Amino acid sequence: MLDIAIAYSRYKFLGNEFLTWLWFMIASDQDRLRKYDTDLVSLTVGNRLVLENTRHNAKETITIKGDNANLEEGLVALTKGAVVTEIHLSYKTGAQTWGFSLKGESLNISNLKLPETGPVETPEDLEGVVLEKVYLIEKVVGLVNNLFAHFIHLRLSNTWDNQTAFRIRKWATSK
Amino acid sequence: MGLLSSRLSITRYKVTGQLNGSVHETVYQGLKQHAIPKIEDDGSEATVGWTSFETPYTPDFEGYSFVFGNYMVFALRIDKKSIPPKLIQKHYVLNIAKHQANTGRHFLSGNEKKAIKDDVFNTLARRIPATPNVYDVVWEYDTGALWFSSNLKAANEALETLFIKSFNLQLIRLFPYTTADLVADLSDQERDVLRKLEKSRSEE
Numbered sequence: 407m408l409d410i411a412i413a414y415s416r417y418k419f420l421g422n423e424f425l426t427w428l429w430f431m432i433a434s435d436q437d438r439l440r441k442y443d444t445d446l447v448s449l450t451v452g453n454r455l456v457l458e459n460t461r462h463n464a465k466e467t468i469t470i471k472g473d474n475a476n477l478e479e480g481l482v483a484l485t486k487g488a489v490v491t492e493i494h495l496s497y498k499t500g501a502q503t504w505g506f507s508l509k510g511e512s513l514n515i516s517n518l519k520l521p522e523t524g525p526v527e528t529p530e531d532l533e534g535v536v537l538e539k540v541y542l543i544e545k546v547v548g549l550v551n552n553l554f555a556h557f558i559h560l561r562l563s564n565t566w567d568n569q570t571a572f573r574i575r576k577w578a579t580s581k
Numbered sequence: 582m583g584l585l586s587s588r589l590s591i592t593r594y595k596v597t598g599q600l601n602g603s604v605h606e607t608v609y610q611g612l613k614q615h616a617i618p619k620i621e622d623d624g625s626e627a628t629v630g631w632t633s634f635e636t637p638y639t640p641d642f643e644g645y646s647f648v649f650g651n652y653m654v655f656a657l658r659i660d661k662k663s664i665p666p667k668l669i670q671k672h673y674v675l676n677i678a679k680h681q682a683n684t685g686r687h688f689l690s691g692n693e694k695k696a697i698k699d700d701v702f703n704t705l706a707r708r709i710p711a712t713p714n715v716y717d718v719v720w721e722y723d724t725g726a727l728w729f730s731s732n733l734k735a736a737n738e739a740l741e742t743l744f745i746k747s748f749n750l751q752l753i754r755l756f757p758y759t760t761a762d763l764v765a766d767l768s769d770q771e772r773d774v775l776r777k778l779e780k781s782r783s784e785e
Contacts, residue, residue: 408758410753410754410759413756413758413759414756414758416758417756417757417758417761417778418757419780419781420757420758420761420778421756421757423780423781424757509732510757511756511757512592512732512756513593513755513756513757513760514590514591514592514593514732515590515591515592515593516590516591516732517588517590518588518589518590518591519587519588520589526585532635533649533650535585536584536585536634536649536652536654537649537650537652539584539585540584540649540650540652540654540719543584543589543591543719543728546591547591547593547726547728550593551760551764551765554757554760554761554764554765555764555765555766558760558761558765558767558771558775559765559767559771561778561781562767562771562774562775562778566781567781571781
């Protein structure tokens with residue numbers, strides 16, 4: 407394996423491309439996402455989307471915030487060569503909903519809001535609540551790992567450049 | 582922000598290697614040996630150590646209390662003293678003036694000024710209590726998955742250093758490259774492509 411610090415910088419772009427692909431999949435192919443995660447009812451963009459364009463040796467950052475925000479500006483940025491660097495997601499399975507942010511360069515999860523769990527009223531309640539919380543975190547970590555695995559297999563295949571990247575460009579320009 | 586908080590941050594890790602002997606006993610010994618001291622070290626700026634998830638201010642790992650089903654749940658505590666720079670400056674200026682009055686000299690050498698500054702810092706560090714920060718760790722030994730409840734660089738670096746010292750196991754942070762390499766089950770051919778991979782043409 408590569409030196410960790412070198413690998414982090416060298417492959418930052420991969421996380422940003424993953425988030426860009428994920429936004430495209432959320433907007434255009436929920437059925438496929440449901441095949442990737444059979445518990446998934448819906449995955450939607452939440453209240454924050456950050457894009458970055460580093461073309462022409464300049465760094466331009468576009469931040470779109472707010473519930474039900476219009477993401478058109480983000481699509482315009484994509485057509486100019488920007489990539490998604492941070493996305494807030496809402497993940498629903500059955501009656502449960504998770505909200506969390508994902509950063510492209512690190513794949514770190516932040517601002518994670520889990521579905522409600524029972525209160526800890528006695529010391530005996532603690533183990534049950536901890537295991538429930540761990541289960542709920544595992545669902546999000548599993549989702550991220552699962553989606554990234556599907557993305558990376560696609561990204562390393564021959565179809566990325568002539569099919570997927572083309573479809574993402576077409577989607578961004580068609581809106 | 583810990584496991585029971587309403588909102589939390591998660592940094593994902595992969596633990597590589599195996600412990601010798603009983604897992605719970607070896608982890609217990611590692612936690613106990615590198616637990617945060619119960620009595621505060623007056624002089625040091627920061628103290629780092631393990632503590633228990635349930636009682637982070639009184640570390641206690643007895644009876645394998647860190648075991649929750651298939652998971653081991655404990656916490657990293659970083660006690661840090663934050664001395665406001667303006668407070669240091671105030672005492673430094675006062676001590677310089679005192680030193681000048683005592684010696685009858687108007688000018689002090691660089692070494693004398695540094696010694697006074699160090700003395701001021703150490704005196705204040707002994708008087709100001711450390712602020713504890715607690716970050717939870719969830720470790721599933723069988724799969725090697727470990728989650729840390731912070732994205733802060735300093736806290737993650739402290740975790741990585743203390744983890745290897747305590748358990749002699751490597752902790753690999755999962756970011757895009759390491760997730761691809763360790764989690765995505767790539768074929769040898771895919772690994773070759775990954776090694777040479779550059780930014781997508783559409784994103785350039």
